[in-house]
Amino acid sequence: MTAKTFSETHTIPYYEGNVTNHMTLAMLLNVVILVSEHQNETLGVDHKQLINNYGTGWIVTSYSIKINQMPAIDQTIKLTTRGTSYNKYFAFREFWIEDEAGNELVKIDSIWVLMNEETRKVTTIDSEIIAPYESENVKKVPRLPRPEKIGSDLDFSKKYQVRSNDIDFNGHVNNAHYLDWMVDVLPMDFIIGHTPVQVDIRFENEVKYGSWVESAATQETNDAGMIKTVHCIKSGEDTSAIATIIWKEAE
Amino acid sequence: MTAKTFSETHTIPYYEGNVTNHMTLAMLLNVVILVSEHQNETLGVDHKQLINNYGTGWIVTSYSIKINQMPAIDQTIKLTTRGTSYNKYFAFREFWIEDEAGNELVKIDSIWVLMNEETRKVTTIDSEIIAPYESENVKKVPRLPRPEKIGSDLDFSKKYQVRSNDIDFNGHVNNAHYLDWMVDVLPMDFIIGHTPVQVDIRFENEVKYGSWVESAATQETNDAGMIKTVHCIKSGEDTSAIATIIWKEAE
Numbered sequence: 001m002t003a004k005t006f007s008e009t010h011t012i013p014y015y016e017g018n019v020t021n022h023m024t025l026a027m028l029l030n031v032v033i034l035v036s037e038h039q040n041e042t043l044g045v046d047h048k049q050l051i052n053n054y055g056t057g058w059i060v061t062s063y064s065i066k067i068n069q070m071p072a073i074d075q076t077i078k079l080t081t082r083g084t085s086y087n088k089y090f091a092f093r094e095f096w097i098e099d100e101a102g103n104e105l106v107k108i109d110s111i112w113v114l115m116n117e118e119t120r121k122v123t124t125i126d127s128e129i130i131a132p133y134e135s136e137n138v139k140k141v142p143r144l145p146r147p148e149k150i151g152s153d154l155d156f157s158k159k160y161q162v163r164s165n166d167i168d169f170n171g172h173v174n175n176a177h178y179l180d181w182m183v184d185v186l187p188m189d190f191i192i193g194h195t196p197v198q199v200d201i202r203f204e205n206e207v208k209y210g211s212w213v214e215s216a217a218t219q220e221t222n223d224a225g226m227i228k229t230v231h232c233i234k235s236g237e238d239t240s241a242i243a244t245i246i247w248k249e250a251e
Numbered sequence: 252m253t254a255k256t257f258s259e260t261h262t263i264p265y266y267e268g269n270v271t272n273h274m275t276l277a278m279l280l281n282v283v284i285l286v287s288e289h290q291n292e293t294l295g296v297d298h299k300q301l302i303n304n305y306g307t308g309w310i311v312t313s314y315s316i317k318i319n320q321m322p323a324i325d326q327t328i329k330l331t332t333r334g335t336s337y338n339k340y341f342a343f344r345e346f347w348i349e350d351e352a353g354n355e356l357v358k359i360d361s362i363w364v365l366m367n368e369e370t371r372k373v374t375t376i377d378s379e380i381i382a383p384y385e386s387e388n389v390k391k392v393p394r395l396p397r398p399e400k401i402g403s404d405l406d407f408s409k410k411y412q413v414r415s416n417d418i419d420f421n422g423h424v425n426n427a428h429y430l431d432w433m434v435d436v437l438p439m440d441f442i443i444g445h446t447p448v449q450v451d452i453r454f455e456n457e458v459k460y461g462s463w464v465e466s467a468a469t470q471e472t473n474d475a476g477m478i479k480t481v482h483c484i485k486s487g488e489d490t491s492a493i494a495t496i497i498w499k500e501a502e
Contacts, residue, residue: 014285015425019420163435165431188418209439
């Protein structure tokens with residue numbers, strides 16, 4: 001059995017991009033979450049139905065993002081997703097982003113858990129909720145590359161206060177904002193001069209409205225001679241998210 | 252002669268909304284700017300052509316926004332615009348946002364100037380640039396309501412550092428972000444409990460990447476018994492933008 005796929009197209013407005021004339025990493029996550037929610041709707045298991053019928057909601061714990069080419073402002077992209085496999089606690093969802101000629105621009109692997117909205121604790125994946133995806137029931141879902149732990153010798157650090165607009169319709173911080181904080185800590189010259197080719201990000205603890213987070217990063221050259229930035233978002237003593245980003249020089 | 256109108260539809264994704272389940276004011280400006288740029292493209296006078304052929308670009312100096320109903324997440328709206336009139340230095344552009352039944356949700360009046368991209372100074376409006384809109388050449392363009400000057404007794408104040416993602420493809424801060432800073436300074440309970448019905452905003456000085464701005468606001472009840480917030484964004488001693496927002500209680 002192969003899981004059901006769902007596709008839609010999206011044309012990238014200028015406000016989903018930045019000074020590089022390409023989509024921001026945060027917006028890349030926003031649009032893939034949108035396509036997954038559209039699939040959920042067509043299958044009768046969207047976030048409203050989950051809340052109302054089960055008191056649960058999906059949350060992403062980690063993404064592994066491979067970028068052949070960052071989608072550009074005004075470009076029309078085709079987004080495809082499928083809920084590939086799951087076990088008792090974890091679901092593995094894949095995304096593909098293609099240009100109009102069918103070239104793969106971005107591939108995203110993601111791991112999801114179901115959270116009880118009241119207790120904010122992970123729950124087992126109800127078979128009624130997962131059945132419509134025709135996902136494969138597996139013993140172990142794929143393990144995504146774990147982002148590195150940041151060293152103590154920081155190259156970059158900035159503080160951000162969580163804003164009202166960082167909070168989603170569901171009352172939680174939209175995960176995509178972590179990537180905004182992670183990228184913004186890098187110098188503007190670096191952002192203009194480089195484009196991400198691989199992003200591994202893992203979310204560990206929720207941050208709350210009004211609280212301050214520290215975005216810290218180190219920069220080094222990896223074994224393949226590529227620039228690697230290692231990121232950590234902390235709220236007080238809690239680690240909220242960690243990420244490793246590999247970059248190449250912008251064309 | 253009546254100016255040419257241009258329309259398109261837009262379905263509001265969750266990430267253009269906030270915890271109120273409605274579009275943010277900043278995203279409202281982003282989508283109307285997008286529809287105006289799409290009209291510019293159809294008329295052969297988009298931002299790339301203006302830069303390449305004339306070394307100029309349009310910028311908005313003020314908006315007057317009347318909101319009957321804030322567009323909701325997942326709602327499909329129809330956006331219509333026209334470059335209604337102009338004189339030597341100013342162009343008056345109108346926007347209408349309707350729901351699918353044709354009810355007017357939002358009406359936006361805006362004043363634009365042409366800026367020389369090198370000198371960052373306002374230039375006269377070249378007749379070649381304005382001709383395609385079939386705008387009316389007038390002596391005086393309409394004067395939009397001037398936002399109030401903020402008092403010295405502030406009710407709310409927060410500082411923000413201009414982020415890399417606040418900077419547009421054209422290297423300037425996207426005007427919409429001023430509204431994010433203005434709204435975010437208000438308490439979350441206020442944002443959840445109220446919806447804007449009128450926004451008058453005026454942009455005075457550009458802010459630069461990396462600089463800190465202070466968003467300050469006062470709250471009072473106006474003569475009609477409605478809640479009014481008066482806003483100011485300052486960068487150092489320079490006033491960057493001022494606004495008056497009238498609110499009603501959210502339903």
